[in-house]
Amino acid sequence: MKVLKFGGAIVGSAEHLKKVKSIVEAEKNPIVVVSAMDGVTDLLEEIVEEASTGDSKSIISRYEDLKTRHTELARQVVPADSQSAALSELNRLYAEMDSMLQALTIFRDWTDNILATFLSYGERLVSVIVGEMIGARVLDSTRFIIAEGDADCGYSIDEETTTEKIKAAFSKIKGAVVCQGFIAGTNDDEIATLGRGSSDLTAAYIAKVLGAQEMQVWKPVDEFMSADPKKITSAYLIEHMSYEEARELSINGVGTLFSDALTPLAEAKIPLSMKNICNGNTTVISATPNPEDKVIKGIASQDDCVMYTFSGLPSDYLPRMVSESAMVLESDHVPYTVFSLSAAGGSFSVCIPVEYEGYFNNLSQNLSSLDSCKMQTMRDLASVVIVGENMKNATGTAGKLFNALGRNNINIVAMNQGSSETSITVVLEKKNIKKALNAIHESFFLTEYQELNIFVVGTGTVGGSLLEQLHSQKELIMNQNGVKLNVMGVADVSKFILDRNGVDLTKYNELLKTEGKESTPESLKKALFELNAFNCVFVDCTAAPAIAAMYLDLLQHNISVVCANKIAASGDYDNYINLKNTARKRGIKYLFETNVGAGLPIINTIGDLIYSGDRIVKLEAVLSGTLNFIFNTISEEIPLSKAIKMAMEARFAEPDPRIDLSGKDVIRKLVILARESGLKVSQEDVEKNLFIPDDFFEGTLDDFWAKVEKFDAEFEEKRRVIAAEGKRWRFVATLDEGKTKVGLQAVDSRHPFYDLEGSNNLIIINTARYKDPMMIRGYGAGAAVTAAGVFADIISIANIR
The missing domain is CATH 3.40.1160.10 (Acetylglutamate kinase-like)
Known part of the structure; x- marks a missing residue:
């Protein structure tokens, strides 16, 4: 015999009641309990x-x-x-x-x-x-x-x-x-x-007394999910759980099961099946749930809580007041979420949902009326409870919880572990509840993949290529690396779009035009901070100083930063150090691998050497794919001015090629490498030996083209001289015993730089350990390879757990 209970949402619907008839007729002599x-x-x-x-x-x-x-x-x-x-x-x-x-x-x-x-x-x-x-x-x-x-x-x-x-x-x-x-x-x-809600209790007592085979509670929804599906889109049905796990989740606000109903069922070891009348999904609550289940079975949360802290209570009075408080709350089925006690300070705290404040008012008035007692009230709080019976036998659960919250800049106001060791409760600011739930749910339940919430600023050559790669590689990265890439925001120079569930990357340009909001550094920060997404990554594919100036605020809000923009890493030294230290202290990432060699692993390699105790003795590098392309292209038939234009057509050079020809880009890269090698270096410290006269950089772009075309003949004469000597020009950056310089060098066939083709870069590193130099070589310019390097930085963030 089975006891079947049907709740108010079912008995009030003709459609559902027709299903009830079929359900009852399929059982032998069932007892049906109904609500209003x-x-x-x-x-x-x-x-x-x-x-x-x-x-x-x-x-x-x-x-x-x-x-x-x-x-x-x-x-x-x-x-x-x-x-x-x-x-x-x-x-x-x-x-x-x-x-x-x-x-x-x-x-x-x-x-x-x-x-x-x-x-x-x-x-x-x-x-x-x-x-x-x-x-x-x-x-x-x-x-x-x-x-x-x-x-x-x-x-x-x-x-x-x-x-x-x-x-x-x-x-x-x-x-x-x-x-x-x-x-x-x-x-x-x-x-x-x-x-x-006590109809469940009626059904449970009937089931216990009559020795029912099973009790079923029918609802029009899935009652027990791993988390609130309204906040966590990846929440899933809990198929099996123990009576204690169900009780903890119920009293903390999950579903509408009357938690007291579990007591008679547990005493008689009668399984309880929570069934969804719409789809047949079932959660079975029993004395023997699957022992191989995850450590955590589910997450409960309360969105709006108030916490009372009473202090100054006499030590002999404290235990009685704690006990009375618990009795008051439990008798009224109030889901109090934290009950912490400090005997030394004569204090205890209780956190309850705001909607239940009235149940606690009398008790709080009695306590606060004591001469020695002081009451403090904290509002705008929320609570999260992780529940799992396997927690008793698992180590590191609390650490994993705190790490997930801390990595996402979520401060814990209070915490408590239940005496049954099946739950841990944390209280936090209400504004962080959705972010906290996502971070915890991913940490405990979604070990098969990790989600990154990405905001890309810049839709030009690099940004556009990156967005294309993110779209085309999304499924592969998910299946191969276990990383879910959710591009939740895209911004160009004037507009931005934001969608927590992900921007449609097949039409982001159209969406920017039709739905975009004004894009400024302040509006971007405001939108990101209000969204408060977990595992958030800000990607800067611009060259804008104003965007680079956002990094510190972003890092301080535990948003990782990945940038192709060189300004922050090569600019003010104190700011550079502050950015790196902030990221390190907060357990997030500030990554800028593409600042030097596009997709080449230069910064990571130097970092690994330094972190392992090695020392950079000397570094020589061809760091401008654009300049290398120009010097490899110049010939008797192709003068300097034409080679520059060819570099622009190949999308190696900036729209204003003077940026590349000035050597500023190489200087920035050298400064970054020197800093990553452990030196305090600024751009002003770099010795410069440029090949274009200074006055070429004055005036308009048209003025530049007129001057450079007149310079073609003189430059060709110089090229013929070194060609006759069997040499080639390379624009070289050097770091040698703490000194930095950049300039044009003529290298012969014995030098590794001699055979560099196209836009290739080459970095030669001598360290205290590497007497024979280490060489890193490959394409150092181009939108696709730079975007690929940014992509790699993004993926590396998923390794933080």
Whole structure:
């Protein structure tokens, strides 16, 4: 035999009730427990309160609507041959309700028993409809579910009497039975209610006493998910869990299961199946869940909490007050999320959802009235509870939790581990709740992949190529590397778009034009900080000083930075050091590999050498793919001016080639390499030996072209001289014993730079360990390879766990 409980959202829907009929008919002699329709109990209570004021007019329409809803539902789901009986019984109950309302209006007073009796009609009306629909006998739960206590302190089930009466009530009944949840009788033959949501408790006691094979609770949703699916799109159904895990999740706000119902089920070891009537998804709660499950089973959260801290309490008074506080909260089913105690300071703290503040007011007033007691209130908080029975036997769970939060710049206001060792609760600022849930969920549940939330600034040659690569390689990276790339934002020089769920990279240019918001450094920061995404990566594919100036603020908000922009790493030395230190202290990344050699692993290699205790003795490098292309292209047929234009056509050179020809780009790269080698170097410290006269860089771009064309003949003469000597020109950056310089050098065939082709770069590194030089060679210019280097930096961030 099984006990099937159907909640208010199901019994109020004709569509769902038709499924209920099929579910019941598939079982042998089930016992069906029903709730009132959703919202009906609250409405009945409001009707009683308003009727007792003598104003019946204000409630007539709502009261009549309530009756109409039940009547129409009966007509839709009850078979034709049973409708007459169903409607007759409904009308009888309506008449009883009419009489009670008339009396309330006249006498303008009501007792707890009168209120409970009137509220009981919510379940009674539904039980008539369901009973006639499935052709089952309807039993009055007040005859066998017996409550003890009173309305002021709350009712609980009288176990001994209830057990005796359940056995008697069901002993001679054959076939399906329908009875009501929520309501009970008393030993004084009055009616009581067991608390909102307590229909689960009614079903559980019946299941325990009658030794049911299983109890089922049917809902129109998946009740137990790994986290709130409204906040975590990757949350999934929990298929198996223990009674204790279900209790912890329930009391902390997950689903609507009445947590007290788990006690009788656990005592009798009766499995509870939480079933979704829409899709059949099931969570089985039992004494023997899968022992190979993850350490954490689920995450509960409360979005808006208040925390009371009482201090200055006498040490002998403290334990009693803590105990009383717990009793008050538990008796009212208030999900208090932190209960921390400090005997030394005579203090304790309680954190509860704001909606339950009223339950705690009396206690807080009593405590704060003590002369020595001081009360502090903190608002705008949220709580997160991780739950898992395997936590008892696993080490490092708390550390993993704190690491996930700390890495995402989320401060913990308070924390506590449950005495059963199946839960850890943290309290944090409300604004961080979604970010925290995503970070924790990924850390504990999504070990098969890690998500990076990426914001790309710059849609030019490098940025555009990067976005194309991110789009085309997304599936491969997910399958191969276990990294989910979510490009949640894109910005160009004037507009930006932001979508937490991901920007459509097939039409980002169109979206920027039609939906883009004004893009400024301040607007970008504001949008990112408000979004507060976890594992966030800011990618700068611009050459804008204003964007580089954002890095420190971003890092201080635990947003990793990846940049092709050289300005920050080669600019003010103190700022460079501050950026690196901030990233290191916060456990995030500031990466700029492409600042020197596009996609070549130069900075990472030098970093590995330095971190392992080596020392850079000498470094020689051809660092400008653009200049190398120009010097490899110049010939008798191709003068300097034409070679420069060819570099622009090949997209190696900047739109204004003077940036490349001035050597500034190489100087910046050399400064970065020197700094990464451990030296305090600025651009002003670099000795320069340029090949273009200084006055060429003055005036307009047209002026430059006119001057450089006149310079072609002179430059060709110089080229012929070195060619006759069997040499070639290379623009070389040198770091030697702490001194830096850049300039044009003529190298012969014995030098490694001699055979550099096209836009290739070559870096020669001598270290204290590498007497024979280490060489790194490859393409050092071009949008695709630079974007690939940025892409590699982004992927490397996923290695932080």
